[in-house]
Amino acid sequence: MTNPNRYRIVPVDSQNFWAVMALQVAPEQIHFIEPNSVSLAEAAYDRRFDWHPYALMQADTVVGFAMVGAWDREEQYIWLDRLMIDRRYQHQGIGGIFVELLIPFIFEQWPVKTIVLSYEPENIPAEQFYFRHGFHDAHRVDENNGEKIAVVEKAQ
Template sequence: MEILLKDIDKTNWTKCIFLTTDPDNNHYLVEEFVASNAVSIAQSKIEKGWITKAIYNEDVMVGFAMYGYSADNGFFEICRLMIDHKFQRQGFGRKALSLITKEMSKNKDCSEIYISFDSKNHSAKKLYEEFGFENTGKILDDELLYCLRI
């Protein structure tokens, strides 16, 4: 298993927007715990500072990430991290999280990385806490806000 972060371009954007966390393979603008990849890609074109990447297991796209500096919030943030329902619980999210945080930490101004998630998303909570993110005790857009100090 080799997890890679690849740019989203004209060769893979349609595959990316049809990834979904929905076990019935339905597609929504806002899924149970995350905005759709289509919404995220559109947001990244309107708001400055966001980086979007497709998450691959070798040559198979398994997920999507959006991260960067949130001008609205004034901090570095992993705004979106999703693994398609067909590939969940296989370690892809953990490996992608490791790659993303390493990429973000290359920025000399990045000493903390924030991530927020729905309090009902117990899998995300477990993953982020095991990875070293700590609860800030704050709420961002009705989600728990966690922080990883680099």
């Protein structure tokens, strides 16, 4: 059984930057997500959405990545974006562990009621994965890229 206490969410910094850059999804997933180099460049230089990049750690090993940002203070939502687990660590339940950790982490860090994410319509495994972990179909499409939008609301 996997011990969830071995898993942590930490900001990307000079200590883990290169490990995050080296992460790769499986070949069949490449067209569904931008490389981490693009995400880290956006977080560093495109300040419009105030992205916060995070390394997903298993013990002392970087196994994944996620960004949180595009916070809408008025509507009280924020985006979880670019969530990925390195291909070497997929199919071990680690992605689910991190989604289960990310949801309360985000609600603790930002005063929001909703977490939003999007995925390619043809990426059925991603849809099933997110729905298994509390997200549901928002019945909306991201007008910027045609991706389906899913949300999870903060428990009252």
